[in-house]
Amino acid sequence: MSAGVEDIKMEALSLSEGIRESPVCIIVLGMAGSGKTTFTRSLIQHAQEKFNPYVVNLDPACREVPYAAHVDIRDTVNYREVMKQYHLGPNGGIVTALNMFTTKMSQFAELVRRAGERGHKWCVIDTPGQIEVFTWSASGNIITEGLATLFPTVVVYVMDVVRSACPTTFMSNMLYACSILYKTRLPFLVALNKIDLQDCSFVLDWMTDFETFQEALEQEQSFVSNLTRTMSLTLDTFYESLSTCGVSAMTGVGFAQLLKKILDCVTEYERDYKPIYEKMRQERLADQAAGPKSAHNVEDAGVAVNLGLGIQDPPANSGSSVFLMAPGLVPHSAENYKGEDIEEDPKVTMEDQDFHSFVLNHLSAQRSKRDKLQLEQSET
Numbered sequence: 426m427s428a429g430v431e432d433i434k435m436e437a438l439s440l441s442e443g444i445r446e447s448p449v450c451i452i453v454l455g456m457a458g459s460g461k462t463t464f465t466r467s468l469i470q471h472a473q474e475k476f477n478p479y480v481v482n483l484d485p486a487c488r489e490v491p492y493a494a495h496v497d498i499r500d501t502v503n504y505r506e507v508m509k510q511y512h513l514g515p516n517g518g519i520v521t522a523l524n525m526f527t528t529k530m531s532q533f534a535e536l537v538r539r540a541g542e543r544g545h546k547w548c549v550i551d552t553p554g555q556i557e558v559f560t561w562s563a564s565g566n567i568i569t570e571g572l573a574t575l576f577p578t579v580v581v582y583v584m585d586v587v588r589s590a591c592p593t594t595f596m597s598n599m600l601y602a603c604s605i606l607y608k609t610r611l612p613f614l615v616a617l618n619k620i621d622l623q624d625c626s627f628v629l630d631w632m633t634d635f636e637t638f639q640e641a642l643e644q645e646q647s648f649v650s651n652l653t654r655t656m657s658l659t660l661d662t663f664y665e666s667l668s669t670c671g672v673s674a675m676t677g678v679g680f681a682q683l684l685k686k687i688l689d690c691v692t693e694y695e696r697d698y699k700p701i702y703e704k705m706r707q708e709r710l711a712d713q714a715a716g717p718k719s720a721h722n723v724e725d726a727g728v729a730v731n732l733g734l735g736i737q738d739p740p741a742n743s744g745s746s747v748f749l750m751a752p753g754l755v756p757h758s759a760e761n762y763k764g765e766d767i768e769e770d771p772k773v774t775m776e777d778q779d780f781h782s783f784v785l786n787h788l789s790a791q792r793s794k795r796d797k798l799q800l801e802q803s804e805t
Contacts, residue, residue, distance in 0.1 A: 443706070444699060448479055448541040448548040449691050450572045454605060455583030456598065457554030460618045463674040464583050465551040466491045471680040472547055479537065479545035483568075484553040485522040486515065494551075496536060498526050519555045523564035530571050537576065548576070560604055569609045574702050574709070579612045579690040580605065586617050586625045586671075592641045595631060596653040596660075603663050611698060612690035614668045616683060621673035632664040 453468070455461045462484070469478050469492050482494040485504040490497075502525045508518035526533075537548050550568075552558065559565035572578045582602050589595040606613045617625040631638040638657055642650050670686045672679035 444574070444702060445538065445541060445576055448537060448545050448576060449476075449687075450537065450548045450550060450576050450578040451687065452550045452552065452569065452572075452578065452580050452611075453583060454552055454556060454559055454580060455554070455618075456556055456585070456601065458588070459554075459583045459585040460674045461554070461583045462487070462490060462551055464616060464618055464672070465549060467672075467674045467677055467680060468581075468683070469549055471677065472549075472684060475684075476547040477545050478547040478549045479540035481548065481550040483523065483526065483550060484519075485526075486519055486553065490551070495540065496533065498522065501526050501529065516555050516557075519553050520558055520562050520564070523553070523558050523562065523568075527564045527567040527571075530567055534571060534575055537572070541576070556601060556605075560601065560608065566608075569611060570702075570705070573609075573611055573694075573698070574706050577691050577694045577699075579614065579687060579694065580609055581614050581616055581687070583616045583618050584628075586619050586628060587623050589628060590623060592631070592638065592645065593649050593653050595628065596656055599660055599663070600656065602667075603660060606663070610701065612668075612693040614670065614683075614686055614690050617669055617671040618674055620671045621676045621678060625671040629669065632667065632669070635661065 451468075453461050453465050455464075465480075469480060472478050480492055480494045481496045482490050483498050484490075485498045485502055485507075487499075502522040504518055504522050507513065507522050507525070508515070511518075511521060513521060540548060559569070569578065569580075582605065584598050584602070589598055602613070602615060617628055631641065635657065639654065642654050642657075668686055668690065670679060670683045672683050
């Protein structure tokens with residue numbers, strides 16, 4: 426009988442062993458609609474022969490993905506149940522689902538380690554479009570630092586070239602990219618996606634030539650454009666060391682160059698970032714050796730307030746738990762599991778009907794108003 430993930434003993438994955446050479450973890454980030462999932466599929470296809478990628482999906486809300494995932498967060502956390510039990514909206518549900526996933530970070534890291542031993546040289550990780558997971562949520566820090574302390578890790582930021590043709594949207598993308606770069610402290614590569622629809626040369630011009638970007642901003646007269654003009658001066662230093670590559674996730678154009686850029690980022694990790702994470706690893710080992718810290722100063726920090734519902738205490742009747750499944754580590758009882766059919770949410774159906782009724786009523790009112798106006802004009 427195969428061993429379940431809950432039976433994994435973490436002695437095999439020890440901080441004292443240091444950072445392993447393989448697999449290289451590639452975390453794919455980007456704003457919603459930038460094409461991350463399609464980009465991930467193309468990256469897997471182009472890297473399959475040489476790097477045999479180990480694939481991870483961390484988007485709990487997607488219906489399906491166009492690639493075979495070795496680890497899927499949808500097998501770990503029930504996204505709809507999270508929303509229902511904790512009374513959350515879609516974005517809050519995704520962030521909370523990632524927080525729950527990180528409670529199994531040690532088991533996930535062990536799966537990645539075993540994948541490296543089986544010959545997977547890369548581990549490609551697809552993420553949700555809710556980019557706040559990696560800008561301010563704790564789960565983003567846990568995932569990036571947890572992996573970077575054990576494996577070479579690279580961040581690929583997917584940017585939609587078509588939508589970034591607007592200077593203010595471009596600046597918004599760059600601010601997100603800048604915040605992620607300095608928060609993750611990892612090699613950073615910007616993939617300029619959808620070059621089959623629009624050439625990415627204008628993006629490179631805006632990054633390297635301040636005057637060209639200012640000329641593009643002159644066509645927009647708004648408070649946002651004034652703010653963008655000021656921020657562009659601040660990001661000049663950020664652009665100098667930023668690595669970019671134009672790609673098309675649909676056609677596969679540019680992925681040969683992208684693979685070379687990723688290898689350059691791995692070299693950068695070994696040269697510049699590995700010493701930083703080695704230092705962090707030594708500090709964690711020292712903390713473990715020192716044992717748990719005393720809680721004599723708890724009263725000085727304040728008294729905890731019970732909000733009525735906590736992640737660590739899910740409702741007793743939830744019937745769901747957090748777990749991981751992966752090839753070779755699935756219990757026999759789960760091997761033939763095909764997943765439950767997604768039930769139609771009556772609330773969503775009602776909202777669709779209400780919206781449809783609103784549209785019909787609005788069109789009817791507009792038609793009546795137009796007829797009345799035409800009647801008044803004909804009488805005069």
